[in-house]
Amino acid sequence: MNAQAKNERPETSGKETHFGFRTVAEEEKVGLVHEVFEKVAERYDLMNDLMSGGLHRAWKQVMIDWLNPPRGERPFxxxxxxxxxxxxxFRFLDRAGPNAQVTVCDINRHMLGVGRGRAEAKAYEGRVEFACGNAEVLPFPDRSFDAYTIAFGIRNVTHIDRALKEAYRVLKPGGRFLCLEFSQVSVPGMDRIYDAYSFAAIPRMGEWVTGDGAPYQYLVESIRRFPDQETFKRMIVDAGFGRVSYRNLTGGVAALHSGWRL
Structure with a gap:
């Protein structure tokens, strides 16, 4: 390697994190995760269908039900x-009142492009905006939002604690935090069945549907590396939230955590 090429290599902090079951430099993870979702952007809902057996649709509805957005004239x-x-x-806008609006923030421009196209098809212009940003450093002022949701996304960030603190920062006092994420199965015996399905079936189905099973292999591994329900609850409390609780869904295959900025 010549001196110029060597000098062009990005500097690293020397710190490591996990990317699925692999250990990588912290600086690498964002790019690796970006590549995964770039590959599956057009089939993202199908990906969740494969990983949850279609149950993600019901879980997301539970999330909106628990959020219970106002249906009257109050801005939200x-x-x-x-x-x-x-x-x-879109689920939120279908439920909320006419003065409700939503900002979608995602680090991946390909995913945002899919969302914009769907918003235009659903005639949601004026009620939804799309912004490219990192969950660990959100590009919004303090106390900007009445509620914060994240579904199947927080396990992919490099520093979960930073993402939680950012969620707290951008919420107004009295604002609600809700996180839906794959979690740890709590039903004896069901965990073995779920593991067999996850590791044997999902990557193969992903390869059959998209031609590439690697993104699905990472996503299955990332679920196993995510903190269990009680550990994640403590992380939310440590970020400053109060009245933190969670609900297990489908025996803990997924969990929905809630907290409030008091």
Whole structure:
């Protein structure tokens, strides 16, 4: 390697993190995750269908039910993070009142492009905006939003604690935090069945549908590396939130965590 090429290599902090079951430099993870979602952007909902057996649709509805957005005239502004395709945003707008609006923030421009196209098809212009940004450093002022949602996204960030603190920062006092994420199965025996399905079936189905099983292999591994329900609850409390609780969905295959900026 010549001196010029060597000098062009990005500097690293020397710190490591996980990318699925692999250990990588912290600086690499954002790019690796970006590549995964760039590959699956057009088939993101199909990906979630494969990983949840279609149950993600019901889980997202539970999320919106628990958020219970106002249906009257009161203005209400939701930020949905890592929700580039707009799935949560559109469910929210279908439920909320006429003065509700949503900002979708995602680090991946391909995902945002899918969301914009869907918003135009659903005639949601004026009620939804799309912004490119990192969950760990959100490009919004303090106390900007009435609620913050993130579905199947927080396990992909490099520093979960930073993302939680950013969620707290951008919420107004009294604002609601809701996180839907794959979690740890709590039903004895069901965990073995779920593991067998996840590791054997999902990457193969992903390869059959998209021609590439690698993104699905990473996503299955990332679920196993994510903190269990109680550990994640403590992380939310450590970020400053109060009245933190969670609900297990489908025996803990997924969990929905809630907290409030008091």
């Amino acid at each position: 502004h939701l930020i949905d993070v890592a929700g580039g395709t707009g799935d949560i945003a």
